[in-house]
Amino acid sequence: MKLINYSLKVGNNLLFDNVNISFEKERINHILGSNGVGKSCFAKSTIGLLKYAGKIEGDSDISLIGSYSGVPQDFKLLDIRKILELHFNSNHIKSLCQLLNTSSIPNNIPIRKMSDGQKQKIKLLVFLASKPETIILDEFTSALDKNSSLEIYKFLNDYIKVKGTLIINITHNLSDVENMPGSYFYISNKKITKILDKDKIFDLYIKGE
Amino acid sequence: MKLELKRSINNKTYIFALASCVLSFILGYILLISIDKLETVPLNDFWFSVYTVYTQFGFLIFPVIVAFVYNIDYREKNILFYKTLGVNAINYYLSKLVVIILWFSVGTLGSLFITSILYQDFSNFLITFLHFESVLIYIILISSIFAFILKNLLVAFISNLFLWILGIVLATTNKVFEYLCYFDASLIRHENFEKFLKTGDLSYISVFNDWIYILAVFVIILFAVTISKKRWEKNGI
Numbered sequence: 001m002k003l004i005n006y007s008l009k010v011g012n013n014l015l016f017d018n019v020n021i022s023f024e025k026e027r028i029n030h031i032l033g034s035n036g037v038g039k040s041c042f043a044k045s046t047i048g049l050l051k052y053a054g055k056i057e058g059d060s061d062i063s064l065i066g067s068y069s070g071v072p073q074d075f076k077l078l079d080i081r082k083i084l085e086l087h088f089n090s091n092h093i094k095s096l097c098q099l100l101n102t103s104s105i106p107n108n109i110p111i112r113k114m115s116d117g118q119k120q121k122i123k124l125l126v127f128l129a130s131k132p133e134t135i136i137l138d139e140f141t142s143a144l145d146k147n148s149s150l151e152i153y154k155f156l157n158d159y160i161k162v163k164g165t166l167i168i169n170i171t172h173n174l175s176d177v178e179n180m181p182g183s184y185f186y187i188s189n190k191k192i193t194k195i196l197d198k199d200k201i202f203d204l205y206i207k208g209e
Numbered sequence: 210m211k212l213e214l215k216r217s218i219n220n221k222t223y224i225f226a227l228a229s230c231v232l233s234f235i236l237g238y239i240l241l242i243s244i245d246k247l248e249t250v251p252l253n254d255f256w257f258s259v260y261t262v263y264t265q266f267g268f269l270i271f272p273v274i275v276a277f278v279y280n281i282d283y284r285e286k287n288i289l290f291y292k293t294l295g296v297n298a299i300n301y302y303l304s305k306l307v308v309i310i311l312w313f314s315v316g317t318l319g320s321l322f323i324t325s326i327l328y329q330d331f332s333n334f335l336i337t338f339l340h341f342e343s344v345l346i347y348i349i350l351i352s353s354i355f356a357f358i359l360k361n362l363l364v365a366f367i368s369n370l371f372l373w374i375l376g377i378v379l380a381t382t383n384k385v386f387e388y389l390c391y392f393d394a395s396l397i398r399h400e401n402f403e404k405f406l407k408t409g410d411l412s413y414i415s416v417f418n419d420w421i422y423i424l425a426v427f428v429i430i431l432f433a434v435t436i437s438k439k440r441w442e443k444n445g446i
Contacts, residue, residue: 044446049442049443049446063293064289067286068286068289068446069286069289069290069446070285070286070287070289070290071285071287071290072216072281072282072285072287072290073285074216074219074220074281075215075216075219076219079215079219083212083294087294087295110219126290126293127289127293129293130293
């Protein structure tokens with residue numbers, strides 16, 4: 001995915017100004033930045049929910065997974081599997097279930113009664129069912145405990161090896177960066193800057209600029 | 210459609226829809242006994258009383274369930290889920306609408322059927338059902354469009370009531386505004402249905418006109434849904 005002269009204004013607030021940057025395929029591209037710099041707005045703009053200026057190359061098949069991409073809580077895992085197998089390739093759904101280890105989730109309880117970790121697994125199952133070329137995760141592990149996060153890290157690391165997609169991970173959780181190797185980007189002063197070194201992005205994020 | 214049917218069963222919406230129809234019938238009966246002081250309740254009087262409950266209290270009872278059905282997806286942020294499955298705003302609106310109408314219709318039809326069996330009288334069954342159904346669909350159509358467009362459940366419910374009351378008020382000033390409260394008990398249509406139930410004279414009723422009206426309302430609402438696609442996304446993302 002490539003941003004060309006990308007600018008984003010929400011209300012009177014200019015969040016991004018003439019950004020030119022590429023995100024790498026077959027890698028997890030971590031994006032960090034302070035609150036309010038426009039990370040979630042950037043994510044929403046990639047699927048056309050917010051109007052932007054400039055161009056986003058490779059925005060035709062994006063799956064956005066965040067707090068605003070819910071799955072109906074009254075469904076059970078079994079319902080979800082049936083619906084997905086009806087709409088998408090059933091072999092892909094089965095392989096996703098294996099990778100996500102959904103066998104550990106009870107089939108017959110509604111999603112609303114599941115733990116946060118189980119809910120996030122269901123979200124991944126749903127939003128990756130269409131085999132999207134690009135996956136954008138927005139604060140995906142923020143509500144998870146350590147064990148659930150580690151399971152998600154393992155899944156995403158395996159998924160990217162098997163499927164070779166591009167993943168953009170918008171996060172405040174440095175544990176994401178530590179446990180999922182990839183590329184690092186930092187948002188400040190209305191720009192997105194690529195940071196070559198993991199330690200440097202830790203420094204930037206913790207100490208500020 | 211199948212998906213919405215499954216959801217309505219999982220989240221017990223169907224129970225609330227069926228129960229609200231049964232409660233309307235019970236209320237219709239109680240009103241006859243308590244207000245009209247009838248000792249024996251003839252079937253046609255009973256049905257007319259329930260019909261009055263549908264037209265007068267319908268806007269207070271049914272829209273709560275209708276608003277819930279749409280609003281739950283805005284609250285749970287489920288619109289991207291539907292988009293992932295290839296469901297667009299119109300499919301989404303219509304599939305929910307069909308399921309809502311289905312459960313309310315089952316409740317109404319079942320209640321009419323049971324009362325017909327109890328009274329062993331099916332003579333006005335079909336015409337009465339069509340009258341009940343037209344009121345029901347009208348209320349569901351109006352409340353569903355507010356629920357679809359407005360993110361806030363309370364605002365959707367109040368807007369719906371506001372339109373209904375505004376229609377009644379305006380109808381007293383000019384006959385043209387009767388179209389805003391077409392089935393209201395203050396209008397001639399309601400009185401004519403009572404005359405039909407008492408006399409069995411078909412010249413009092415206008416089922417065809419009622420359904421043409423419903424069709425016109427549906428077309429307007431479908432247009433409103435079509436131009437509200439972006440709003441649908443914003444409401445639920």
